[in-house]
Amino acid sequence: MAEASPFQFRDYRAFWFARLASTIANTMLVVVIGLHVYDIARETMTIREASFWLGMVGLAQFLPLFLLVLVAGYVADRVDRRLIVRLCLAAEMLCAAGLAALLWFDAMSLAPLFAVAIVLGVCRAFAGPALGSIAPNLVPPALLPSAIALNSIAWQAGAVAGPLLGGGAYAVSRSLPYETSAALYALALGALFLIRPIPKVNAGESRPLRAVIEGLAYVRDNKIVLGAISLDLFAVLLGGATAMLPVYARDILHVGPEGLGALRAAPAVGAALTALILARRPIRRHVGAKMFGCVALFGIATMVFGESRWIWLSLVSLFVLGASDMISVYVRSSLIQLHTPDAMRGRVSAVSGLFISASNELGEFRAGLAGAAFGPVAAVVGGGALAVLVTGFCAWAFPSLRKADRFVVPDEALLAEASGKDQPLNEPPALCAGLEPQAAKGAAP
Template identity: 80%
Template sequence: MAAASPFQFRDYRAFWAARLASTIANTMLVVVIGIHVYDIARRSGMSIEEASFWLGMIGIAQFLPLFVLTLVAGYVADRLDRRWIVRVFIAVEMLCAAALAALVWLEAMSLAPLFAVAVLLGIGRAFAGPALSSIAPNIVPPELLPSAIALNSIAWQAGAIAGPLLGGAAYAISPSLTYEASAVLYAVALGCMLLIRPIPRGNAGASRPLRAVIEGLAYVRDNKIVLGAISLDLFAVLLGGATAMLPVYARDILHVGSEGLGALRAAPAVGAALTALLLARYPLKRQVGVKMFLCVGLFGLATMVFGESRWMWLSLAALFVIGAADMISVYVRSSLIQLHTPDAMRGRVSAVSGLFISASNELGEFRAGLAGAAFGPVIAVVGGGALSVLATGFCAWAFPSLRRADRFVQPDPETIADECGKDMPDVNVPPLAAGLATEGTKR
């Protein structure tokens, strides 16, 4: 009798638990590092604008290793045992969290170790991300892959909701408690990854490393709809991302403390998670390109509302809309990548997509930090939202094939090969993948 759920496979159960635990640990760590940097900067006598600059620098500290290493990491994921890539870097992240907890206990915490850990987290994400995204097709039958992708999304979104809430509450008790909890969760994730039995190694073929990396870039470059979708996400979030300013809003604008910061960080994930569930139940059927552009424009407008808000309820509502609207972009982009990418290319294509996501998020935080230092946090957020709306309009003009994309259809391999690099009237992705193939957002 055929299996009805990926959870019927022991390896997938271990993989899903590792994904959930590591996501909670990672989001806890990211939230607490941000607020810890801001608190240290403010206690040292810096102004709000000066402390905002250091929040932006945390974003660039995470992005630089991602920028340098992600494409190489995709090639590594297509050549080596993906389980061990994930295991090694989860272990590195566990040691980072434990080291921060020890520094708090020794009363030796400063900005330097927080930035060092931010860099190491960027390195870990660069290598673990493509490998983790490529494991599921190796541990479940092809007919269950859409269900596995849906469950992966649920694990990511659940972690993105729980992590900030738990991290903010724990930080209010003691910063060390959050770092200790993160280390324990990373240890759980590592233990679950060790339970996964051997899987086929990636196979990047006979290409040399540089050529193999270029092949991954070429795949994205030659598919105009894929290029348009990830470019839209890149520019909209790069200009409109407000995540870096959340510690400023929690402490000095909304006056809700670290517990409130956890709620603010979780609100976009709640919006994204509910939207993902709706998309899984009621997938987009027609005019997917137009709907994507409308939702990215809504992302920018909601960012402007959040920037002007002085009420916690309105700020949470705006962030909820930001997450929900952003999920549409993730939904379309991920749908173009999942299922119809050959296994030999999955690591590299995931790496290219991950690089665009990281550029939009981490560089967006850097942009927000610099703008906050120069103009103040409110202008940085509101102005960024307005620029995001303008970027959406520009992309709608620059990528007409994406704007005209109407529906999801299942292509044959020859059709994919023929259409790559041409303006395609339809988005060629299996319907189930379109509704389910997303790992979530972190805006």
């Protein structure tokens, strides 16, 4: 008898294709905007000054997400999640088309690029919680870990194709990557219209502010979820090197736009291959320890990349970086999705999305400031070293996460009870028992 697959469900197939197409479009757009900003800045600025503007691109994407993401999580728990994602994709499609039109009329400058970066941040604030909350409603709970791995494959495949297509298209014509992004957003939008209505969950009658506070409180009091999110936040915030890739491509490795596409794609190649392996051979034991080990490897690979002056070593280190990060993402996403009741997934996904965005976009801002102050190489190498240090601290601060042994799908009723306002959430018994930490089975802590 064939093993069940999420692809057996039509709505999930449409969702997966929409995720793939929109990821290609989004990564293409983000890579080209960064390259375009750096090229315009380098016409009149030094490397350090232009590095600062690369950091500002990250900040422009982060600020609207920071201001809106918790409200977006509340909306995702009360409005049709398909509608939210459709509106966001439509806005992103118009942004890409607008940038292409500016190039047609030779009217491009830094201002519209930063304006689009802000709009992308707004769209991500609303689309992230909604999109992350749709998948668990499209497959049975037992198939959710496989669906998460397949979602990661879609994202990583898009993250491979997007930079490669974007860099190559940018070398041909500066408007071509924007035109291609707009077309891909349109395809993703069409696929989302194929997903049938999703039954609404009872999200309670809390007022908006109280509902947002409840989501924050759930994350704060659930040490498993809090530890997983916090580890990703600080490791990638300190160790992220993507903001400096245009600097490395143009002024350190001297490989041009096509080389930038390869550099941006290398982490995604490593992550995608790892996701394929995880989809066929899921991690079954010692999930917490493996996550911490891979985050430490992420920091080490970042340091190697920062010191490299050979394109082959840079690509290998970025490949390892992406592969190790994929294992961390797989474990973290599985823990968060499996141990959050459906009625709170929008708000918890919003909090997780805020932390992830802080680690990525705010990490780019940190890298830009550090690059302007100390130079791009010191910014990357120092960030990788700090990521290793913060991994050790989180392993000490969240022992229940470090000792987590297995993935077990908890009972939804127990999760709902654990999220109730009368139930203390510090180390909920159902969650801890479901994870089967080694210490609970008699092994030494």
